[in-house]
Amino acid sequence: MNTVLITGASRRLGLYLTQAFLAQGCKVIALTRKASAELDALGTQNLQVVLADYSCETSLAAAVNSIRSQNDALSLLVHNASLFEKDATHKDDLCGFYDELYRVHMRLPAYLNEALQSLLYNKAQPGCIIHITDIYADNPNREFGLYCSTKAALENLTKSFAKKYAPGIRVNSIAPGPLMFLPSHKDDEKKAVLDETLLAGESGFEPIFQGIGFIVDNQFVTGSSVKIDGGRSIGKI
Template sequence: MQTVLITGASRRLGLFLTRAFLDDGFRVIALTRSPGTELNALACDSLQIIETDYGCQASLQSAVEHIRQSSSSLRLLVHNASLFEKDAVHADDLYRFYDALYAVHMKLPAFLNESLGDLLHCEEDPGCIVHMTDIYAENPNPAFGLYCSTKAGLENLNKTYAKKYAPGIRVNAIAPGPLMFLPDHSAEDKAAVFSETLIKVESGFHPILQGIRFILDNRFITGTTLKIDGGRSIGKL
């Protein structure tokens, strides 16, 4: 049974991917800051839930040790964990907030890539790393400037690790656009997004799963970023 490691696995896209890969017959290691009821409800022999603090090296090192104890190899590592908040919300604690963004979007992926790379490495059938970046990494939104800058840093890390680990590990990124609105998004919010998106539908998370499956199946792809955004990256000004 092949093993998939997913960060940020307790909600939204991470939870969706965890459920989907379990259904596909994979063993899933779910890394999360807090499991939550929905992730815990998936409990089975094929799911290992590891609770960790993304900003604490000792906590992450403990998580790595648990992963290495239970797994001799990894087929896929999905860096999904993210923090998405406006800069203005953190006017009084900008320094701490920027540290938190850097920790989850850059330090966490780099640490896991370095710590678990040997479990992914295989010359005959390379393991895969997928970094979840953002279309804002290329065309930043000023309201989320700090978030965008760390996602841009993750885009650079994606290319760096593709070069560093080839050919034994294939490293790619997915830059999603609007997938599923939050409950607090108003009709006006949704209309504003759709006005700048070529395919004007709320896609849900399945297109990301399709993108990851494409990366897994295509042995000749590494160092690239798939835009799965309904055309928003060229539709917005």
């Protein structure tokens, strides 16, 4: 049975991936800051829920110890945990907000990659690490500048770790575009996004799951970024 670790697993994409991998018969380790009713409803068969405060090194160390004590190997680590908020929302606490973005998008993936390297490393059947980044890493949105910069840093970490862990671990990223709007998105904001997307429409989360499947199945892919964005990154002219 393959064992998959997903961060930010209690909602949206993380929850979807947890459900999808469980349906495939995988064991899933769901790392989250706090559980959700939807995650709890999945039951306990083949599911290990690990709670961790991403900002606390002691909490992260305890989470790693819990994972290592119950698992001899990992086949896949998906770094999905994310914080997506506008800079202007935090204009009175810009440094604190930036620190939090760093902790979630950069420090957490780096820490887990290093701490769990031995569970993933396998020259005969390399383990996979996938960083979920954003198309804004290449073409930043001015309203989300701090968010974009830390996602860009995560893209750089993808390449660094791909070099460091080869040939026993393959490290890649997936850069999503518009998948599923948040409840807070207004109609004019939705229209603006869709007008800039070649394949306009909400795709849902399935394309990301399919992209993960491609990376896992293709043994000659590492250090790469796969855009799954409906053409948003090139937009309409």
